[in-house]
Amino acid sequence: MATTPMEESAVSRPLNFxxxxxxxDLVSICDxxxxxxELLMALCARMKAHPGEYSSALKGKQxxxxxxxxxxxxxxxxxxxxxxxxxxxxxxxxxxxRLGAREPLSDVAHNLERWVNGIVLRTFEHSTVxxxxxxxxxxxxxxxxxxxxxxxxxADYFTLSEHLGDLRKVRLAxxxxxxxxxHSLMLTAVSLGSHISIGTPNGYGPNPLLLARAQAIASTTGxxxxxxxxxxxxxxxxxxxxxDVWASMGQEDEAEERRGIFLPFQVNQELMSHAAPGxxxxxxxxAHRGEEVEATVIDSPASVVFDQAENRLxxxxxxMLSLMGGKRRQTQRSANA
Ligand code: CP
Ligand code: NVA
Numbered sequence: 001m002a003t004t005p006m007e008e009s010a011v012s013r014p015l016n017f018x019x020x021x022x023x024x025d026l027v028s029i030c031d032x033x034x035x036x037x038e039l040l041m042a043l044c045a046r047m048k049a050h051p052g053e054y055s056s057a058l059k060g061k062q063x064x065x066x067x068x069x070x071x072x073x074x075x076x077x078x079x080x081x082x083x084x085x086x087x088x089x090x091x092x093x094x095x096x097x098r099l100g101a102r103e104p105l106s107d108v109a110h111n112l113e114r115w116v117n118g119i120v121l122r123t124f125e126h127s128t129v130x131x132x133x134x135x136x137x138x139x140x141x142x143x144x145x146x147x148x149x150x151x152x153x154x155a156d157y158f159t160l161s162e163h164l165g166d167l168r169k170v171r172l173a174x175x176x177x178x179x180x181x182x183h184s185l186m187l188t189a190v191s192l193g194s195h196i197s198i199g200t201p202n203g204y205g206p207n208p209l210l211l212a213r214a215q216a217i218a219s220t221t222g223x224x225x226x227x228x229x230x231x232x233x234x235x236x237x238x239x240x241x242x243x244d245v246w247a248s249m250g251q252e253d254e255a256e257e258r259r260g261i262f263l264p265f266q267v268n269q270e271l272m273s274h275a276a277p278g279x280x281x282x283x284x285x286x287a288h289r290g291e292e293v294e295a296t297v298i299d300s301p302a303s304v305v306f307d308q309a310e311n312r313l314x315x316x317x318x319x320m321l322s323l324m325g326g327k328r329r330q331t332q333r334s335a336n337a
Contacts, residue, residue, distance in 0.1 A: 013042060013043075013046050016053055016054070016057075017042075017043065017046055018043060018057075018321055018322060018325055019036070019039045019040075019043060019322055020322065021033075021036045021039075021040075021322055021323070022036070023036075024133070024139055024140075024323075025133040025139050025140040025141065025142075025323070026139075026140075026141045026142060026150055026151075026319055026323065027126075027129050027130055027133050027140060027142045027148075027150075028142070028147075028148050028150060028184075028187070029148065029150045029153060029154070029184050029187035029188050029191060030187060030213060030217075032191070033191075034191040034192065034193070034217065034220070034221050037154070037188065037191045037192060038192065039322075040154065040315070040318055040319065040322060041154075041157070041158055041161060041192075043318040043321070043322065044154075044158050044311075044314050044315050044317075044318040045158075047314055047317050047318055047321070048311075048314040051084060054084075054085055054317070054321065055084065055085070055086055056085075056086040057085045057086065057321050057325050058082065058085035058086055058087035058117075058320060058321065058324060058325055059085075059086035059087065060086075060087070061082075061085075061086075061087040061088075061117040061118070061324055061325075062087060062088045062089065062090065062115075062116040062117055062118075063078070063082055063087065063088075063089045063090075063116060063117065063118040063119065063120055063320065063324070064089070064090045064091075064092060064112060064115075064116050064118075064119055064120070065078055065079070065089060065090065065091045065092060065120040065121075065122075065143070066092045066094045066099055066119070066120070066121050066122070066123075067091070067092070067093065067094055067095065067121075067122040067143070068094045068095060068098055068099060068122060068123045068124055068128075069095065069122050069123075069124070069144065069249045069250070070095065070249065071122060071143070071144075072285075072286070073285060073309050073312050074122060074143045074144060074151065074152075074312065075091060077312040077313040077316050078120050078143065078316055078320075079091065080313060081313050081314075081316045081317040081320060082320065084313075084317060085317055085320065085321065087117075087320075089120075090116070098123070098124065098125075098128070099121070099123060099128050099132075100128060100131070105128065105131045105132060105135065106131075106135040108132070109131075109132050109135035109136035110135065110136075112136060112138065113136050113137045113138045116138065117138055117139075117324050118138055118139045118140075118141065118320065118323065118324045119132060119136060119138060119139070119140045119141070120140075120141045120143045121140060121141070121142060121143055121145075122143040122144045122145075123144075123145045123146075124145070124146055124250050125145065125146065126142075126145040126146055126147035126148065128145070129142045129145050139323035139324055141316075141319060141320070141323065144180060145180065146180060146248070146250065147180055147183060147207070147210075148180050148183050148184045148187075149180045149181050149183075149184045149284070150184045150187075150188075151312065151315060151316055151319065152181065152184065152284045152308075152312065153181070153184035153185045153187070153188040154184075154188060154315045154319070155308055155311040155312045155314070155315040155316075156185065156188070156242070156282060156284070156308050156311075157185075157188045157189070157192055157194070158311050158314070158315055159282070159304055159307045159308045159311050160172065160194075160240060160280075160282075162307070162311075163240075163280060163304060163307070164239055164240070164280075167192045167193065167194040168192070168193040168194060168222065168223075170194050170195065170239050170240070171194075171195040171196070171197065171237060171238050171239050171240075171276075172185065172189060172194065172195070172196045172197075172238060172239065172240045172241075172242055172282075173196075173197050173198075173199060173234050173235040173236075173238035173240070173241050173242065173275065174186070174196060174197070174198045174199070174234075174242045174243070174244075175198075175199040175200075175231050175234055175235060175241060175242070175243050175265050175267055175271070176199075176200065176243045176244050176245075176246060176262060176265055176292055177200065177204055177244060177245070177246055177247075177248065177258075177262070178198065178200045178204050178205040178206035178207070178227075179244060179248050180248065181242075181244040181284055182198055182200070182206050182244070183206055183207060183210045185242065186198060186206060186210070186211070186214045186225045187210065187213065187214050187217065189214075189223055189225065190214045190215075190217040190218035190221060190223035190224070190225055191217055191221060191223070192221070192223065193221040193222045193223045194223050195223060195224045195225075196223075196224070196225050196226075197225075197226045197227075197228060197234045197235075197238065198225070198226070198227045198228070198234065199227075199228050199229070199230065199231045199233070199234025199235065199265060200227065200229065200265070201229065201261050201262060201264075201265065202229050204261070204262075205227050205229075206227065211225065211227065231264060231265045231271055232271065232274045235271055235272070235274045235275050236274050236275070237275070237276050238275045238276060238279055239275075239276050239279055239280065240275075240279055240280040240281070240282055240304075241267055241271070241272060241275050241279055241280070241281055241282070242281075242282040242283065243265075243267045243282075243283055243292045243293055244283065244284055244292065245286070245287075245288060245291075245292060246258045246259065246261075246262040246288075246291060246292055259291065262291075262292065265292070266291070266292060266293065266294065267281065267292065267293045267294065267297055268293075268294040268296070268297060269294065269296055269297060272297055272302070278302070279302065280302055280303070280304050281293070281297050281298060281300065281302045281303040281304070281305070282303075282304055282305065282308060283298060283303075283305045283308075284308065285305055285308075285309060287305070
Protein backbone atom coordinates (compact mmCIF):
# COMPACT_ATOMS: atom_id res chain seq x y z
CA MET A 1 0.00 0.00 0.00
CA ALA A 2 1.40 3.46 -0.92
CA THR A 3 2.29 5.91 1.87
CA THR A 4 -0.73 8.06 2.72
CA PRO A 5 -0.48 11.83 3.37
CA MET A 6 -1.38 11.09 6.99
CA GLU A 7 1.46 8.57 7.38
CA GLU A 8 3.89 11.01 5.74
CA SER A 9 2.73 13.72 8.10
CA ALA A 10 3.17 11.36 11.07
CA VAL A 11 6.62 10.19 10.03
CA SER A 12 7.86 13.77 9.67
CA ARG A 13 6.79 14.58 13.25
CA PRO A 14 9.46 14.69 15.96
CA LEU A 15 9.93 11.85 18.43
CA ASN A 16 7.19 11.78 21.11
CA PHE A 17 5.13 14.25 19.04
CA UNK A 18 1.86 15.20 20.71
CA UNK A 19 -0.44 18.22 20.81
CA UNK A 20 -2.75 19.89 23.31
CA UNK A 21 -6.21 20.80 22.00
CA UNK A 22 -7.89 24.03 23.03
CA UNK A 23 -10.85 22.07 24.42
CA UNK A 24 -10.73 20.43 27.81
CA ASP A 25 -12.97 17.49 26.83
CA LEU A 26 -14.10 15.40 23.87
CA VAL A 27 -17.87 15.40 24.27
CA SER A 28 -18.63 16.15 20.62
CA ILE A 29 -16.54 16.13 17.46
CA CYS A 30 -17.20 19.90 17.46
CA ASP A 31 -14.98 20.23 20.56
CA UNK A 32 -11.89 19.81 18.35
CA UNK A 33 -11.24 22.29 15.54
CA UNK A 34 -10.70 20.93 12.02
CA UNK A 35 -6.96 21.59 12.45
CA UNK A 36 -6.92 19.73 15.78
CA UNK A 37 -8.68 16.75 14.18
CA GLU A 38 -5.93 16.69 11.52
CA LEU A 39 -3.34 16.76 14.32
CA LEU A 40 -5.15 13.96 16.15
CA MET A 41 -5.05 11.82 12.99
CA ALA A 42 -1.30 12.48 12.64
CA LEU A 43 -0.74 11.66 16.31
CA CYS A 44 -2.73 8.44 15.90
CA ALA A 45 -0.62 7.41 12.90
CA ARG A 46 2.56 8.16 14.83
CA MET A 47 1.41 6.23 17.92
CA LYS A 48 0.24 3.27 15.86
CA ALA A 49 3.55 3.10 13.99
CA HIS A 50 5.77 3.68 17.07
CA PRO A 51 3.88 2.45 20.16
CA GLY A 52 7.10 2.09 22.17
CA GLU A 53 7.72 5.85 22.08
CA TYR A 54 4.52 6.33 24.07
CA SER A 55 4.66 3.40 26.50
CA SER A 56 5.08 5.67 29.54
CA ALA A 57 3.31 8.74 28.16
CA LEU A 58 0.53 8.54 30.77
CA LYS A 59 2.55 6.85 33.53
CA GLY A 60 0.94 7.47 36.90
CA LYS A 61 -2.35 8.69 35.34
CA GLN A 62 -5.70 7.02 35.91
CA UNK A 63 -9.05 7.10 34.10
CA UNK A 64 -12.42 5.90 35.30
CA UNK A 65 -15.02 4.46 32.91
CA UNK A 66 -18.75 4.70 33.73
CA UNK A 67 -20.92 2.81 31.22
CA UNK A 68 -24.73 2.95 31.32
CA UNK A 69 -24.91 0.70 28.23
CA UNK A 70 -23.15 -2.55 27.22
CA UNK A 71 -19.82 -2.49 25.35
CA UNK A 72 -17.18 -4.81 23.96
CA UNK A 73 -14.91 -2.64 21.78
CA UNK A 74 -15.08 0.66 23.61
CA UNK A 75 -14.45 -0.67 27.08
CA UNK A 76 -11.61 -2.97 26.04
CA UNK A 77 -9.86 -0.43 23.82
CA UNK A 78 -9.92 2.26 26.52
CA UNK A 79 -8.64 -0.18 29.13
CA UNK A 80 -5.97 -1.72 26.87
CA UNK A 81 -5.01 1.70 25.54
CA UNK A 82 -4.53 3.21 28.97
CA UNK A 83 -2.36 0.22 29.97
CA UNK A 84 -0.25 0.61 26.81
CA UNK A 85 0.40 4.25 27.77
CA UNK A 86 1.62 3.25 31.23
CA UNK A 87 -1.54 4.36 33.03
CA UNK A 88 -4.39 2.55 34.77
CA UNK A 89 -8.18 2.37 34.34
CA UNK A 90 -11.15 1.48 36.50
CA UNK A 91 -14.48 0.28 35.08
CA UNK A 92 -17.83 1.05 36.69
CA UNK A 93 -20.80 -0.94 35.38
CA UNK A 94 -23.50 1.71 35.42
CA UNK A 95 -26.12 -0.36 33.56
CA UNK A 96 -28.32 -0.90 36.64
CA UNK A 97 -28.93 2.79 37.37
CA ARG A 98 -28.12 5.96 35.49
CA LEU A 99 -25.32 8.28 36.51
CA GLY A 100 -26.70 11.01 38.70
CA ALA A 101 -29.55 8.83 40.07
CA ARG A 102 -27.91 8.24 43.47
CA GLU A 103 -26.43 11.71 43.94
CA PRO A 104 -26.18 14.86 41.82
CA LEU A 105 -23.91 14.58 38.81
CA SER A 106 -21.98 17.63 40.01
CA ASP A 107 -21.16 15.84 43.28
CA VAL A 108 -19.94 12.79 41.35
CA ALA A 109 -17.77 15.11 39.20
CA HIS A 110 -16.26 16.86 42.23
CA ASN A 111 -15.40 13.48 43.79
CA LEU A 112 -13.80 12.06 40.67
CA GLU A 113 -11.61 15.11 40.03
CA ARG A 114 -10.00 14.59 43.46
CA TRP A 115 -9.01 10.98 42.65
CA VAL A 116 -8.30 10.37 38.97
CA ASN A 117 -7.11 12.20 35.85
CA GLY A 118 -9.88 11.52 33.34
CA ILE A 119 -13.49 10.33 32.94
CA VAL A 120 -14.83 8.16 30.11
CA LEU A 121 -18.63 8.02 29.85
CA ARG A 122 -21.11 5.90 27.89
CA THR A 123 -24.60 7.24 28.54
CA PHE A 124 -28.16 7.47 27.31
CA GLU A 125 -28.66 11.24 27.70
CA HIS A 126 -26.04 13.36 25.98
CA SER A 127 -26.66 15.91 28.74
CA THR A 128 -25.06 13.49 31.23
CA VAL A 129 -21.77 13.81 29.33
CA UNK A 130 -22.04 17.59 28.93
CA UNK A 131 -23.08 17.90 32.59
CA UNK A 132 -20.06 15.93 33.76
CA UNK A 133 -17.78 17.97 31.50
CA UNK A 134 -19.22 21.25 32.82
CA UNK A 135 -18.62 20.21 36.41
CA UNK A 136 -15.38 18.21 36.41
CA UNK A 137 -11.98 19.90 36.25
CA UNK A 138 -10.51 16.76 34.63
CA UNK A 139 -11.08 15.80 30.96
CA UNK A 140 -14.30 13.99 30.02
CA UNK A 141 -14.43 11.72 26.95
CA UNK A 142 -17.71 10.70 25.30
CA UNK A 143 -17.60 6.94 24.74
CA UNK A 144 -21.10 7.06 23.13
CA UNK A 145 -24.25 8.94 24.03
CA UNK A 146 -27.63 8.97 22.30
CA UNK A 147 -26.40 11.97 20.28
CA UNK A 148 -22.80 11.19 19.33
CA UNK A 149 -20.09 8.52 19.17
CA UNK A 150 -17.00 10.64 18.48
CA UNK A 151 -14.30 8.05 19.25
CA UNK A 152 -15.80 5.64 16.73
CA UNK A 153 -16.11 8.24 13.96
CA UNK A 154 -12.52 9.41 14.47
CA ALA A 155 -11.29 5.80 14.29
CA ASP A 156 -13.37 5.31 11.14
CA TYR A 157 -11.89 8.31 9.35
CA PHE A 158 -8.42 7.20 10.38
CA THR A 159 -9.26 3.81 8.82
CA LEU A 160 -10.48 5.50 5.64
CA SER A 161 -7.23 7.46 5.39
CA GLU A 162 -5.23 4.24 5.71
CA HIS A 163 -7.18 2.58 2.91
CA LEU A 164 -7.95 5.48 0.58
CA GLY A 165 -5.36 8.21 1.26
CA ASP A 166 -6.38 11.84 0.83
CA LEU A 167 -9.72 12.20 2.64
CA ARG A 168 -10.61 15.31 0.65
CA LYS A 169 -11.08 13.02 -2.34
CA VAL A 170 -13.20 10.50 -0.44
CA ARG A 171 -17.01 10.18 -0.50
CA LEU A 172 -18.54 8.08 2.26
CA ALA A 173 -22.18 7.02 2.09
CA UNK A 174 -23.81 6.36 5.46
CA UNK A 175 -27.06 4.41 5.01
CA UNK A 176 -29.53 3.80 7.82
CA UNK A 177 -30.66 5.63 10.92
CA UNK A 178 -29.77 9.30 11.46
CA UNK A 179 -28.35 8.36 14.86
CA UNK A 180 -25.27 9.00 17.04
CA UNK A 181 -23.04 7.36 14.41
CA UNK A 182 -24.47 9.44 11.57
CA HIS A 183 -23.94 12.62 13.61
CA SER A 184 -20.31 11.97 14.54
CA LEU A 185 -19.44 10.70 11.05
CA MET A 186 -20.84 13.76 9.29
CA LEU A 187 -19.08 16.15 11.70
CA THR A 188 -15.78 14.30 11.29
CA ALA A 189 -16.15 14.13 7.51
CA VAL A 190 -16.64 17.86 7.03
CA SER A 191 -13.95 18.75 9.61
CA LEU A 192 -11.46 16.84 7.46
CA GLY A 193 -12.68 18.44 4.22
CA SER A 194 -14.22 15.12 3.16
CA HIS A 195 -17.59 14.33 1.54
CA ILE A 196 -20.45 12.38 3.07
CA SER A 197 -23.93 11.51 1.90
CA ILE A 198 -26.46 10.24 4.39
CA GLY A 199 -29.30 8.02 3.21
CA THR A 200 -32.15 7.66 5.69
CA PRO A 201 -35.88 6.93 5.57
CA ASN A 202 -38.09 10.02 5.82
CA GLY A 203 -38.43 11.04 9.46
CA TYR A 204 -35.19 9.31 10.51
CA GLY A 205 -32.69 11.90 9.29
CA PRO A 206 -29.92 13.46 11.37
CA ASN A 207 -30.57 16.07 14.05
CA PRO A 208 -31.18 19.36 12.16
CA LEU A 209 -29.00 21.40 14.53
CA LEU A 210 -26.03 19.07 14.05
CA LEU A 211 -26.66 18.99 10.30
CA ALA A 212 -26.56 22.79 10.21
CA ARG A 213 -23.36 22.71 12.26
CA ALA A 214 -21.83 20.22 9.82
CA GLN A 215 -22.81 22.42 6.87
CA ALA A 216 -21.23 25.45 8.55
CA ILE A 217 -17.96 23.53 9.12
CA ALA A 218 -18.08 22.25 5.52
CA SER A 219 -18.21 25.82 4.23
CA THR A 220 -14.84 26.50 5.90
CA THR A 221 -13.04 23.24 4.96
CA GLY A 222 -14.28 22.43 1.44
CA UNK A 223 -16.06 19.30 2.69
CA UNK A 224 -19.71 18.52 2.03
CA UNK A 225 -22.70 16.76 3.56
CA UNK A 226 -25.95 15.84 1.87
CA UNK A 227 -29.02 13.97 3.07
CA UNK A 228 -31.03 11.75 0.71
CA UNK A 229 -33.99 9.46 1.16
CA UNK A 230 -33.24 7.08 -1.71
CA UNK A 231 -30.55 4.58 -0.63
CA UNK A 232 -29.25 3.95 -4.18
CA UNK A 233 -28.92 7.73 -4.69
CA UNK A 234 -27.07 8.12 -1.40
CA UNK A 235 -24.61 5.37 -2.30
CA UNK A 236 -24.01 6.40 -5.94
CA UNK A 237 -20.29 6.74 -6.62
CA UNK A 238 -19.29 6.34 -2.94
CA UNK A 239 -15.79 5.08 -2.11
CA UNK A 240 -17.10 3.46 1.08
CA UNK A 241 -20.54 2.48 2.36
CA UNK A 242 -21.24 2.55 6.09
CA UNK A 243 -24.20 1.29 8.06
CA ASP A 244 -25.20 0.86 11.70
CA VAL A 245 -27.96 -0.96 13.58
CA TRP A 246 -31.54 0.12 12.85
CA ALA A 247 -32.44 0.23 16.56
CA SER A 248 -29.72 1.64 18.80
CA MET A 249 -29.20 0.75 22.46
CA GLY A 250 -32.23 2.09 24.29
CA GLN A 251 -34.53 1.70 21.23
CA GLU A 252 -35.14 -2.04 21.62
CA ASP A 253 -38.94 -1.46 21.89
CA GLU A 254 -38.96 0.09 18.41
CA ALA A 255 -36.94 -2.72 16.79
CA GLU A 256 -39.89 -4.48 15.13
CA GLU A 257 -41.40 -1.30 13.68
CA ARG A 258 -38.00 -0.10 12.49
CA ARG A 259 -37.27 -3.39 10.69
CA GLY A 260 -40.09 -2.67 8.22
CA ILE A 261 -39.15 0.98 7.75
CA PHE A 262 -35.41 0.38 7.23
CA LEU A 263 -35.52 -2.77 5.07
CA PRO A 264 -35.08 -0.80 1.79
CA PHE A 265 -31.88 0.64 3.34
CA GLN A 266 -30.25 -2.75 3.93
CA VAL A 267 -26.67 -2.83 2.62
CA ASN A 268 -26.63 -5.82 0.27
CA GLN A 269 -24.81 -6.64 -2.93
CA GLU A 270 -27.43 -4.85 -5.01
CA LEU A 271 -27.00 -1.62 -3.03
CA MET A 272 -23.19 -1.94 -3.12
CA SER A 273 -23.39 -2.16 -6.93
CA HIS A 274 -24.38 1.55 -6.98
CA ALA A 275 -21.16 2.56 -5.18
CA ALA A 276 -17.82 3.19 -6.91
CA PRO A 277 -16.01 0.05 -8.12
CA GLY A 278 -14.02 -1.47 -5.24
CA UNK A 279 -15.98 0.47 -2.59
CA UNK A 280 -15.23 -0.48 1.02
CA UNK A 281 -17.85 -1.61 3.52
CA UNK A 282 -17.82 -0.15 7.06
CA UNK A 283 -19.79 -0.82 10.26
CA UNK A 284 -19.07 0.27 13.83
CA UNK A 285 -20.24 -3.13 15.18
CA UNK A 286 -22.05 -4.91 16.71
CA ALA A 287 -23.72 -5.89 13.41
CA HIS A 288 -26.90 -7.82 12.68
CA ARG A 289 -26.36 -9.94 9.57
CA GLY A 290 -29.62 -10.20 7.61
CA GLU A 291 -30.87 -6.85 8.95
CA GLU A 292 -28.87 -3.69 8.21
CA VAL A 293 -26.21 -5.68 6.30
CA GLU A 294 -26.12 -8.94 4.37
CA ALA A 295 -23.48 -11.47 5.46
CA THR A 296 -22.15 -11.55 1.86
CA VAL A 297 -21.17 -7.86 2.24
CA ILE A 298 -19.83 -7.65 5.81
CA ASP A 299 -17.90 -10.92 5.40
CA SER A 300 -16.50 -9.97 1.96
CA PRO A 301 -12.96 -8.71 1.17
CA ALA A 302 -14.43 -5.20 0.78
CA SER A 303 -15.24 -5.10 4.50
CA VAL A 304 -12.85 -3.18 6.77
CA VAL A 305 -14.85 -3.60 9.97
CA PHE A 306 -12.01 -5.19 11.94
CA ASP A 307 -9.58 -2.46 10.85
CA GLN A 308 -12.11 0.02 12.26
CA ALA A 309 -12.26 -1.97 15.50
CA GLU A 310 -8.45 -2.11 15.74
CA ASN A 311 -8.19 1.63 15.17
CA ARG A 312 -10.47 2.32 18.14
CA LEU A 313 -7.44 1.41 20.25
CA UNK A 314 -5.04 3.72 18.43
CA UNK A 315 -7.32 6.74 18.16
CA UNK A 316 -8.37 6.54 21.83
CA UNK A 317 -4.73 6.37 22.89
CA UNK A 318 -4.20 9.56 20.87
CA UNK A 319 -7.31 11.19 22.37
CA MET A 320 -6.29 10.33 25.95
CA LEU A 321 -2.73 11.52 25.38
CA SER A 322 -3.85 14.83 23.85
CA LEU A 323 -6.31 15.52 26.68
CA MET A 324 -4.45 14.07 29.66
CA GLY A 325 -0.77 14.25 28.76
CA GLY A 326 1.50 17.25 28.64
CA LYS A 327 0.99 20.64 30.18
CA ARG A 328 -2.50 22.00 29.70
CA ARG A 329 -3.40 25.62 29.45
CA GLN A 330 -4.99 26.92 32.67
CA THR A 331 -8.73 26.79 31.93
CA GLN A 332 -11.27 28.92 33.72
CA ARG A 333 -12.62 25.80 35.41
CA SER A 334 -9.27 24.52 36.63
CA ALA A 335 -8.31 28.04 37.65
CA ASN A 336 -11.41 28.20 39.85
CA ALA A 337 -11.03 24.67 41.20
N1 CP B 1 -18.57 0.14 18.20
C1 CP B 1 -18.70 0.14 19.55
O1 CP B 1 -18.73 1.21 20.19
O2 CP B 1 -18.74 -1.09 20.10
P1 CP B 1 -19.15 -1.44 21.61
O3 CP B 1 -20.59 -1.04 21.77
O4 CP B 1 -18.93 -2.90 21.73
O5 CP B 1 -18.28 -0.65 22.53
N1 NVA C 1 -25.95 3.41 17.15
C1 NVA C 1 -25.44 2.32 17.95
C2 NVA C 1 -23.95 2.33 17.97
C3 NVA C 1 -23.33 1.19 18.73
C4 NVA C 1 -21.84 1.22 18.75
C5 NVA C 1 -26.00 2.42 19.35
O1 NVA C 1 -26.06 3.53 19.90
O2 NVA C 1 -26.44 1.41 19.90
